[in-house]
Amino acid sequence: MSEKGMQVMAAGGRLPGLSKVDLTFCEDCILGKQKKVSFSKTGPAPKLQKLELVHTDVWGPAQVPSVGNSLYFVTFIDDATRKLWVFFLKHKSDVFETFKKWRACVETETGNKLKCLKSDNGGEYCSKEFENFCSSHGIRRLKTVPGTPQQNGVAERMNRTILERARAMRIHSGLPKSFWADAVNTAVYLINRGPSAALSFGIPEEAWTGKKPTLSHLRVFGCDAYVMINPGDRSKLDPKSKKLSFIGYGGDEYGYRFWDHDAHKVVCSRDVVFHEDAVYKDREAGKSSTPPLFPNIADDMDGGDEPVGTDGEAHENAPEAQQQEPAELPIAVRKAPRNPRVPARYLSTMNYLLLTDSGEPESYEEVQQTDARGEWESAMEEEMQSLTKNKTWELVKLPKGKKALHNRWIYRIKGDTDGRRRYKARLVVKGYEQRAGVDYTDVFAPVVKLTTIRTVLSIVAVRDLHLEQMDVKTTFLHGDLEEEIYMHQPVGFEERGKESLVCRLRKSLYGLKQAPRQWYIKFENFMEENGFLKCDTYHCCFIKRYDRSYVILLIYVDDMLIAGPNMTHIEELKTRLSECFEMKDLGPANHILGMRIIRDRSARRLRLSQQAYVEKILEKFGMKKAKPVGSPFASHFKLSKTLAPKTAEERESMADIPYASAVGSLMYAMVCTRPDIAQGVRVVSRYMSDPGK
Numbered sequence: 267m268s269e270k271g272m273q274v275m276a277a278g279g280r281l282p283g284l285s286k287v288d289l290t291f292c293e294d295c296i297l298g299k300q301k302k303v304s305f306s307k308t309g310p311a312p313k314l315q316k317l318e319l320v321h322t323d324v325w326g327p328a329q330v331p332s333v334g335n336s337l338y339f340v341t342f343i344d345d346a347t348r349k350l351w352v353f354f355l356k357h358k359s360d361v362f363e364t365f366k367k368w369r370a371c372v373e374t375e376t377g378n379k380l381k382c383l384k385s386d387n388g389g390e391y392c393s394k395e396f397e398n399f400c401s402s403h404g405i406r407r408l409k410t411v412p413g414t415p416q417q418n419g420v421a422e423r424m425n426r427t428i429l430e431r432a433r434a435m436r437i438h439s440g441l442p443k444s445f446w447a448d449a450v451n452t453a454v455y456l457i458n459r460g461p462s463a464a465l466s467f468g469i470p471e472e473a474w475t476g477k478k479p480t481l482s483h484l485r486v487f488g489c490d491a492y493v494m495i496n497p498g499d500r501s502k503l504d505p506k507s508k509k510l511s512f513i514g515y516g517g518d519e520y521g522y523r524f525w526d527h528d529a530h531k532v533v534c535s536r537d538v539v540f541h542e543d544a545v546y547k548d549r550e551a552g553k554s555s556t557p558p559l560f561p562n563i564a565d566d567m568d569g570g571d572e573p574v575g576t577d578g579e580a581h582e583n584a585p586e587a588q589q590q591e592p593a594e595l596p597i598a599v600r601k602a603p604r605n606p607r608v609p610a611r612y613l614s615t616m617n618y619l620l621l622t623d624s625g626e627p628e629s630y631e632e633v634q635q636t637d638a639r640g641e642w643e644s645a646m647e648e649e650m651q652s653l654t655k656n657k658t659w660e661l662v663k664l665p666k667g668k669k670a671l672h673n674r675w676i677y678r679i680k681g682d683t684d685g686r687r688r689y690k691a692r693l694v695v696k697g698y699e700q701r702a703g704v705d706y707t708d709v710f711a712p713v714v715k716l717t718t719i720r721t722v723l724s725i726v727a728v729r730d731l732h733l734e735q736m737d738v739k740t741t742f743l744h745g746d747l748e749e750e751i752y753m754h755q756p757v758g759f760e761e762r763g764k765e766s767l768v769c770r771l772r773k774s775l776y777g778l779k780q781a782p783r784q785w786y787i788k789f790e791n792f793m794e795e796n797g798f799l800k801c802d803t804y805h806c807c808f809i810k811r812y813d814r815s816y817v818i819l820l821i822y823v824d825d826m827l828i829a830g831p832n833m834t835h836i837e838e839l840k841t842r843l844s845e846c847f848e849m850k851d852l853g854p855a856n857h858i859l860g861m862r863i864i865r866d867r868s869a870r871r872l873r874l875s876q877q878a879y880v881e882k883i884l885e886k887f888g889m890k891k892a893k894p895v896g897s898p899f900a901s902h903f904k905l906s907k908t909l910a911p912k913t914a915e916e917r918e919s920m921a922d923i924p925y926a927s928a929v930g931s932l933m934y935a936m937v938c939t940r941p942d943i944a945q946g947v948r949v950v951s952r953y954m955s956d957p958g959k
Contacts (some may be wrong), residue, residue, distance in 0.1 A: 268295075312345050312464055317378045319345035319408075322385045323421035324361060325429075331815070332447035333525075333532070340448060341428070342368055343420055347473035348462045350424065354456045355449050361390040366399070384408040386418050428453050439488020440441040440547020440650040445525070452487050455515050459484075459512070466478065468625060485512055486542040490549075491524055494537035507539070511546045626677045630757045633677070638689065642677060645691035650759055652739065652848070653693065659753065659769035661761065670752040670768045672696045673777070693756050695777035706749060711782035714806035714822045719858065720874075722818055722829055724806070727865070728871035731829045734836055735855035738824040747774055789821065792846055810835075827855055865896070 267914050273287045291878045313319045326338030336354035340361050349374075353364045365647040383400065385391040387409050400407055410417035410824055432449035441449075459479045461467040471479045475556050485491075492507040500506070510524035510533060521536040625634045633642045653659070664670055673695050680688045700706055753769045755761065773783040790800065793808045798819065817830040817839055826843075830836050843849050856863050864873040883889045911917045 278315075290844050312348070314346060316344055316376050317344050317372060317380045319382045319384060320380060321345060321418065321421040321424075322365075322383060323425060324355075324358060324388060324390055325425050326355075326358070328446055329609050330443040330446065334447065336447055339447070340364055341421060341424060341454075343424055344474065345420070348464050348470040348472040350454050350458055350470065352450060354451075358390045359386075362393065362396050362399070365396075379404055380409060382406040384418060385421075386410045386415065387412050396879055424457075427457065429507055431456070435487040439486075439511075439545045440550060441488050441513070441525075445513060448523070448525075449487065452514045456484070483515075485522070485540050486545065487514075488512065488545045488547075490544040490546075491522070492539045492541070493524055493533060493535045512540065539941055558950040617903060628677075631673050633675075641689040641742055642691060645677075645689045646758070647677065649691050649693055650756070656773055656848075658775060660774045661755075661767040662752075662770045663763055663766075664752055664768045668750075668752055669699075670754050671699050672754055673756060674774075675757065676776075692776055695753055695775050697777045697779045697781075700751075700779050706778070706780040709779045709783055711786040712805045714820045715804060716859075718804045718807055719820060719822075719827070722820055722827065723863070723872055723874070725818075726829050728829065730867055730870055732836055733855045733863075733865070734827040734828045734840070734859070735827065735852040736840060736843065737850040737852055738826070739850055746788060747778075747780075748784075749780070751778070754920075771906060785823075792797055792843075793819070796842055810839075822859060825858060826857060890935070 269287060269289045272281065272284075272289075276284050276287050290708060305347070321343040322341060324340045326339055328337050331337055332354065333871050334354065336356050338355040338358055339352050340355060341350060341352050342365075351368060353368065355361065355364065373379060381404075383405055385408075390396075391409070397407070399405075415422050428450055431453040432446065436443070436445060436449040437451075458471045458474075459469060459481060465473060469479065471477075473652040489512050491510050491512045493510050494507050495505070508526070510526050512522060513525045513532070514523040515532060516523060521534045522538060523532045524535065524538070525531075526533050541720060607912050627636055627642065633639055633646075636642065673693055676692045676694050678690045678692070680690055723733075725731065725838050751771045753775070755765070755767070755769060755772055761767075771778075774784045793800070796810070798808040798810045798817075801809065806821050808821075810817045812835060814831040815830060815835055817828065817832075817835050819829075819839070820827040840849070840851060844851075860876065860879045862878060864875055865871070881890070886891070911920050
């Protein structure tokens with residue numbers, strides 16, 4: 267029984283013969299019953315001088331990077347005035363440099379020296395350089411006991427206050443989570459200009475500066491704002507303003523800060539008209555009646571514990587709008603909260619959702635909403651069968667200390683030469699999650715150069731060689747891995763009852779950084795085993811000599827061109843390739859790297875045509891029906907024989923003037939961007955080649 271329990275019973279007369287309860291030190295009770303010491307209900311009184319004591323803490327990492335790619339923020343709170351500063355960081359290691367800049371700024375501003383800094387025992391505060399800096403400048407350090415954040419209660423409680431206000435503002439505005447830092451910055455700006463219980467409801471900004479802050483410039487976070495466009499950035503008939511979203515107040519500069527959703531950048535301005543009754547999510551709700559180009563932004567606004575971005579410091583300079591002191595402070599009245607409409611998403615009638623220009627879905631979820639769901643599922647089944655047949659992985663438990671890579675499905679619609687559409691699905695590893703030296707070392711793999719292709723095709727045309735083409739199915743799956751790599755099971759194809767297991771990769775997979783190199787190494791070994799020699803200059807050109815014949819093979823990742831005078835030797839090579847790899851025999855070559863091969867064997871001529879590629883580019887940029895012109899020159903510019911040099915001296919002097927070269931480069935550039943003027947270029951080319959005409 268406890269000492270207190272015995273005292274109560276003795277006072278009630280229930281323990282006869284015991285008049286006084288005064289137990290001695292009992293080690294066993296301490297070992298069995300010890301508890302934490304309770305904290306004081308009321309904190310100590312605030313210090314009297316500025317910078318006598320400063321509280322600091324670091325928050326993060328955020329689940330979503332801010333607009334400026336920050337993941338953390340650090341706060342500094344002056345105990346005497348409760349003035350608050352916030353700085354946004356990309357790494358925790360930036361705390362020390364931020365602290366030095368902040369200290370220099372506030373000491374210059376107040377004329378006081380920082381005397382004491384109170385923080386937790388985080389590594390960012392306990393580095394040797396941090397300790398040495400504070401010691402050399404006479405700054406006393408107060409650190410909490412490990413596991414007791416209550417001892418740094420001022421900073422910890424302020425973090426909660428900041429996040430709660432920032433979260434509420436961001437949810438009300440409807441801005442994505444990437445704007446968490448803008449909301450935090452605005453929350454700090456408002457906290458400094460609102461009442462503080464520690465100051466008996468005084469204003470921190472007023473206590474710090476000695477001046478009464480104005481509040482007439484405050485606006486609703488995330489509201490619509492019409493920002494004036496500079497006259498030099500618009501024409502006379504263009505609108506004079508642009509609709510942006512208000513995301514905070516100026517820091518080192520005057521004015522307000524806005525987000526341009528079209529240009530994806532921050533704009534600072536003071537020439538603005540606010541519409542505070544409309545916020546960003548109202549725009550998105552208005553778009554819900556039409557097919558959205560991107561998933562509804564409301565998905566990203568459930569309000570987690572992470573705040574939201576501008577990467578700047580706490581703003582102490584009010585915008586220019588606050589320089590005009592009003593007669594009395596207006597009281598901001600907020601309207602009743604709206605009931606936002608949640609737009610319908612992923613309905614059976616919305617099969618257009620997030621499709622590319624070619625009708626290709628971007629994710630497995632989108633496949634389930636398309637009309638071509640059956641074709642895509644068949645393509646994925648075919649890919650999985652190929653992976654299983656190749657024994658690409660085995661299911662195992664993820665070893666301790668290892669990291670499993672994620673993957674995704676890539677969908678493409680390919681057009682055959684006969685006009686049919688082929689649906690192709692490919693499982694790709696997210697290789698950007700790999701770590702150099704751990705998951706991979708060398709990644710480079712050579713590919714055949716266009717110069718080599720043109721040279722071999724010239725030999726084929728002149729010597730009337732056979733030219734065949736082959737394609738490797740699931741090319742990168744044939745490479746053997748040397749590293750120990752794990753991957754999550756493919757989305758939509760998890761094995762029942764084994765969802766917790768991961769795939770240990772035995773063969774390389776698309777997306778792995780070393781996949782191209784591993785495939786090339788295996789193919790190179792195969793060619794050497796079959797008597798082929800690799801060209802010393804062009805490593806993707808392999809040659810095998812026979813008594814009175816030879817075979818040349820060119821490879822560009824998975825596309826192969828095979829040339830030789832004897833078809834029997836070519837067929838022999840095809841058979842061996844099909845035995846070792848999963849190949850597709852395309853017969854006589856007619857396409858290579860987007861170029862059509864047109865051959866006239868009787869005349870021993872061979873042409874490469876990019877007509878289909880050019881037409882595709884024209885269609886992509888809306889120039890399929892562009893009107894052709896005879897010449898790109900102005901109508902008054904006349905070419906005549908009199909412009910040509912007439913003597914050898916004139917021709918020699920013309921050779922030193924890079925006119926022809928410049929015009930030729932210009933014409934080539936114009937052809938690349940405007941194929942409809944090719945006729946005019948040919949006219950100029952003839953003139954440049956023979957000015958006498």
